[in-house]
Amino acid sequence: MKALKERILRDGKCFEGGILKVDNFINHQMDPVLMKSMAVEFVRRFASTDINKVMTIEASGIAPAIMVGYLLELPVVFAKKKRPSTMENMLTTMVYSFTKDRSYEVCVSRDYLCPGDRVLFIDDFLANGNAAKGVIDLVQQAGAELVGMGFLIEKAFQHGGDYLRQQGIHVESLAIIESLENCEIKIRE
Amino acid sequence: MKALKERILRDGKCFEGGILKVDNFINHQMDPVLMKSMAVEFVRRFASTDINKVMTIEASGIAPAIMVGYLLELPVVFAKKKRPSTMENMLTTMVYSFTKDRSYEVCVSRDYLCPGDRVLFIDDFLANGNAAKGVIDLVQQAGAELVGMGFLIEKAFQHGGDYLRQQGIHVESLAIIESLENCEIKIRE
Numbered sequence: 001m002k003a004l005k006e007r008i009l010r011d012g013k014c015f016e017g018g019i020l021k022v023d024n025f026i027n028h029q030m031d032p033v034l035m036k037s038m039a040v041e042f043v044r045r046f047a048s049t050d051i052n053k054v055m056t057i058e059a060s061g062i063a064p065a066i067m068v069g070y071l072l073e074l075p076v077v078f079a080k081k082k083r084p085s086t087m088e089n090m091l092t093t094m095v096y097s098f099t100k101d102r103s104y105e106v107c108v109s110r111d112y113l114c115p116g117d118r119v120l121f122i123d124d125f126l127a128n129g130n131a132a133k134g135v136i137d138l139v140q141q142a143g144a145e146l147v148g149m150g151f152l153i154e155k156a157f158q159h160g161g162d163y164l165r166q167q168g169i170h171v172e173s174l175a176i177i178e179s180l181e182n183c184e185i186k187i188r189e
Numbered sequence: 190m191k192a193l194k195e196r197i198l199r200d201g202k203c204f205e206g207g208i209l210k211v212d213n214f215i216n217h218q219m220d221p222v223l224m225k226s227m228a229v230e231f232v233r234r235f236a237s238t239d240i241n242k243v244m245t246i247e248a249s250g251i252a253p254a255i256m257v258g259y260l261l262e263l264p265v266v267f268a269k270k271k272r273p274s275t276m277e278n279m280l281t282t283m284v285y286s287f288t289k290d291r292s293y294e295v296c297v298s299r300d301y302l303c304p305g306d307r308v309l310f311i312d313d314f315l316a317n318g319n320a321a322k323g324v325i326d327l328v329q330q331a332g333a334e335l336v337g338m339g340f341l342i343e344k345a346f347q348h349g350g351d352y353l354r355q356q357g358i359h360v361e362s363l364a365i366i367e368s369l370e371n372c373e374i375k376i377r378e
C-alpha cells in the first residue's frame with residue numbers, strides 16, 4: 001500500500017536488532033486518516049471473505065481493528081495481555097515476545113469468541129508470528145474459524161508470514177519489510 | 190447520549206463494589222458503530238473548542254479516541270502504561286488504581302506531547318479521576334494545554350468528575366451513572 005510505504009520511509013526509525021519504530025503514526029502517536037485508509041485496503045483485500053467478527057490484541061492493534069470493524073459494521077474483540085480480575089469464562093494462551101524476551105499470557109472471553117465465529121484478525125506488526133500463533137490457538141480453543149489475518153507491517157526477514165502462509169492462512173500485509181540491515185529500511189515493491 | 194444509556198441498561202453488568210462491566214460493547218468486545226456515534230457526540234460537545242491533538246491512555250481509550258481523531262482529522266496519542274524499552278525522551282507520572290489497588294506508571298513521549306499542544310483527552314471511564322489527574326500532570330509537564338476531557342461513562346458517585354470540574358476543566362461524559370447500589374444501574378437523565 002503506497003501511502004503506508006511512503007510514510008514508513010519518511011517517519012519510520014530503524015534500530016539495531018531489526019527493530020523498526022513507527023511511533024510517529026502507529027504505535028504511540030496515530031494518524032487516524034491513514035488508519036482509515038489502511039482499513040479500507042483490508043476491506044478490499046478480504047472482500048471475498050465471509051467475516052462476522054474482527055479480532056485483535058491490545059494495544060496497538062485496536063486502532064486498525066476498530067476502523068475495519070467500523071467499515072464492515074462488525075463487532076471487534078480485543079484479546080487482553082493480562083487476565084482481568086473480574087473476567088470469567090476465559091480462553092488463554094502463552095505468547096513469547098522476542099523483542100522483550102519474555103512470555104506473556106493473552107486471553108479472551110468465551111462470551112465474545114464463540115463456536116462458529118468467522119474471525120478476521122488484524123494487528124500492527126507481523127514479525128516472528130508468535131502473537132499470531134497465540135491467536136490461532138485461541139480461535140481453535142473457541143471452536144471458531146480463522147478466515148484471515150491482516151497486518152499493517154510484516155517483517156519478512158523474521159519469517160512469521162512464511163509460517164502462517166504455509167498453514168494455508170490468508171495473510172495480507174500492507175507493507176512488507178525485506179530488510180533492516182545497516183539500519184536501512186528496504187520495503188518490498 | 191441516548192443510544193449509550195440504552196446500551197448500558199441492556200448490556201452493562203453490575204458487580205459488588207461499584208463495578209460496572211461493559212465488556213460487551215466497550216472494554217473487550219467493541220461496537221464500532223456505537224463508537225463512531227459517541228465520537229460524533231464528542232465532536233458536537235467540544236465544537237467550540239480549539240483542539241490540535243487527541244490524547245488517551247491504552248487500551249480501552251484507544252477506540253473512542255481514534256474515532257474522534259478520525260472525525261477531526263487530528264493526530265491521536267495514546268499514553269502507555271509501561272515504559273517501552275526503546276523509548277527515550279519520556280514524560281512519566283504515577284496513577285493509583287482503586288479497582289486494582291496498585292499504582293502504575295503512565296508515560297508519553299515529549300516528541301508527541303509538545304509545548305503549545307491543545308489537547309482533548311478521551312477515555313472510556315471517569316471514576317475517581319486518578320488517571321485523569323495523571324493526564325493533567327503529563328500535559329503540564331509537556332507545557333501543553335488541556336482544553337477538554339471526554340468520557341464515555343462517568344461514575345458520579347466516585348466524584349472524579351466533581352474534582353475535574355472544580356479545576357475549571359471542560360468535562361463531558363456521554364452517560365453519567367448516579368448509583369450502582371444493590372447492583373442496580375441508575376443513570377442520570
